[in-house]
Amino acid sequence: MNTTTLISDSALVSLYIAGKESAFEQLVNRHKNKVYTTIFLIVKDSYTAEDLLQDTFIKAIHTMKSGRYNEEGKFSSWICRIAHNLAIDHFRKEKRSPMITLEDGSNVFNNMSFSEDSAESLQIKEDTHARLRELIQTLPQTQREVLMMRHYAEMSFQEIADATGVSINTALGRMRYALINLRKKMQNNDITYDKNLYSE
Amino acid sequence: MIKTSTQNELIQYVYNDLADDACEQLEVALVQDTELADSCSELLLIQQLLDDAAKAPRKHVIDNILNYSKNLSLRS
Numbered sequence: 001m002n003t004t005t006l007i008s009d010s011a012l013v014s015l016y017i018a019g020k021e022s023a024f025e026q027l028v029n030r031h032k033n034k035v036y037t038t039i040f041l042i043v044k045d046s047y048t049a050e051d052l053l054q055d056t057f058i059k060a061i062h063t064m065k066s067g068r069y070n071e072e073g074k075f076s077s078w079i080c081r082i083a084h085n086l087a088i089d090h091f092r093k094e095k096r097s098p099m100i101t102l103e104d105g106s107n108v109f110n111n112m113s114f115s116e117d118s119a120e121s122l123q124i125k126e127d128t129h130a131r132l133r134e135l136i137q138t139l140p141q142t143q144r145e146v147l148m149m150r151h152y153a154e155m156s157f158q159e160i161a162d163a164t165g166v167s168i169n170t171a172l173g174r175m176r177y178a179l180i181n182l183r184k185k186m187q188n189n190d191i192t193y194d195k196n197l198y199s200e
Numbered sequence: 201m202i203k204t205s206t207q208n209e210l211i212q213y214v215y216n217d218l219a220d221d222a223c224e225q226l227e228v229a230l231v232q233d234t235e236l237a238d239s240c241s242e243l244l245l246i247q248q249l250l251d252d253a254a255k256a257p258r259k260h261v262i263d264n265i266l267n268y269s270k271n272l273s274l275r276s
Contacts, residue, residue, distance in 0.1 A: 021270055028262060028266065032256065032262060037253075037254040053257050053261060053265075054268075061265075065272065132253045136253075151247070173208065175211050183246060
């Protein structure tokens, strides 16, 4: 067992500020997929999302290295907040309408472990995930926002309530409707949970 | 019919965002209420699916970030 995976984000940040580059590598690898997904769900373009992912971590590097990092919150929430803000800024600058684009998947890797899966089940999984990402885009904006903040940015419901200027019950209600709507859309689009595919 | 407040607590529960005492009460209810347990199970499945649907950037993008950090450290 690799004990380095047990080191907290907070400890890794401290080690990185003290000059340990390997600590930063662990932080990046630990959070890259959720940060990238947070951005991708806003900008809807893999290449733009990758550019903004780099900008996000570069901003984080400068903040940590200059001693301006605030220890109070969770690193995951902080980095995803930077990503979210950069993605929203980009979206506003581009003035793009939220088009739902199909993905060809050829330029992205998925975070799943494929080693023991057949080619057919891999394709089914990837198709399911791509369609699920498309369905997330079709949720009402307030529901999509809460879902992204909670699920991918790992913000607490109280943090989401504060960030969006609503009560915690409203944030919870939006999350509940987001998940209910997602489930309905999955059923309507014939996306089913295959428990054989998802069992460990 | 599950009460809205309980449904909200269920959301907080599956996201580890529920206070300890409320957690204990909900876990007691989950054992006794099949409908609630089914809802919880459904939420956990969607959660798993959302986790798996996360995308990953290409390797060279991560290499760029790590190299930027290393170069900055060398300069300072």
